[in-house]
Amino acid sequence: MEYTEISGSKIPLISAKLTLADLLGGLMVRFDINRNNYKVRPGLYGIGKPGQDSPVLVTANYKLSFDIVRKNLEGLNAWLIVLDTKGINVWCAAGKGTFGTIELVKRIIESGLEKIVSHRTVILPQLGAVGVSAYKARMMTKFKIVYGPVRACDIKKFIAGGMEKDAGMSEVSFNWRDRLAVAPVELVQSSALIAALIILGAVFSLPFDKSYAARLAPLMIQYIAAVLAGVFVFPLLLPYLPFRAFSLKGGVLGILYCLLIAFICHISFYGSLIMSFITIPVISFIAMNFTGSSTFTSQAGATLEVKRSIPVMAVVFIAGISLNILKTLNILGGH
């Protein structure tokens, strides 16, 4: 690793260029692989040829955040303070307090920043404000804390514009690309649910006879497609589905899903009913979990939603299983 010497301190230099390994690692964490252990060492780094007048930026030690920031600093001479956020991104870490006032103050003092730069300004990502109290950090370090843009891609423009934010820089966007980018993690985190549904389908298709596979296959398709609808279609349709609670939006999507599948696959009324009772709660549950990936849900709302909808989902799901047992036992006349 290269270093730069300034005021008697040796500061490691980092590149703005991402390697293939960086890109692959970034892709993997998007699919929840190694996501909880994707860290960089906290501390002060230099990028380009930083000097006494270079701006100082702050980020988290989640390597994906670190990589996005340094990539967007290409061509700039700057200092980058990496806080120890336990490998968590800025916004979530700020919510937990690890991207916080004390950690920031500690890193500013420990790095000897006051001897390295002649100015007294530190730029934080705006979403760090959830964990950092700017006026308190200033009292403790004499450094003025400026909240920069939400997104790293606006940093250069922000600095070039004399540290002034235009309207778009402070808004958290959540467009369809943003919403789809978080879907793969939701899919991986639904793996236990998928496994449970596969087991359920396998049991529903009993007994083991010549037509077992013929009964199993459509159930598998119904259930897996329902999970995929919850994971990928729900985020896409989020702004267009009625109601504010995600579980209700998911319920609407579940009804649409069942109507579509019943229509396309010519499923009997009774079969459609069982499918609805199983898959609508599944889609609604996955949809409700998307609150964690979304950018605008309050804890009070999420708590209310969980308390109201989990019992309903459970009752409907159990009713679906019961209906299927009745069907298997031929009590209701089967088809």
Next chain:
Amino acid sequence: MNIDITGSFKEVTVVWKYIKNGESLLIDADKCTGCGTCLEVCPHSVFILKYKKALINLRDACMECGACKLNCPAGAIEVNSGVGCAAAVIGGMLGKKAPDCGCC
């Protein structure tokens, strides 16, 4: 300011609304000095500045993240902040702890 286009495939200003959003958000107008810090840190443009006081303009958009309360030098803002994540809420209920998540 109060544009209400709920999502689009074009890049437009979106006001995302959610149940119970912003219910606990309070500004003490007597303490507020009109410095505008809350406008600067709010990720959803909830506040506006009028007559040198911060006012709540888009309460439904407030996700209660707490950035405004933490950064208000006058201590004029109150809000019950926390993670708005159903999985964390469920985890909190099962573990009987405050909602927290290992996921993010």
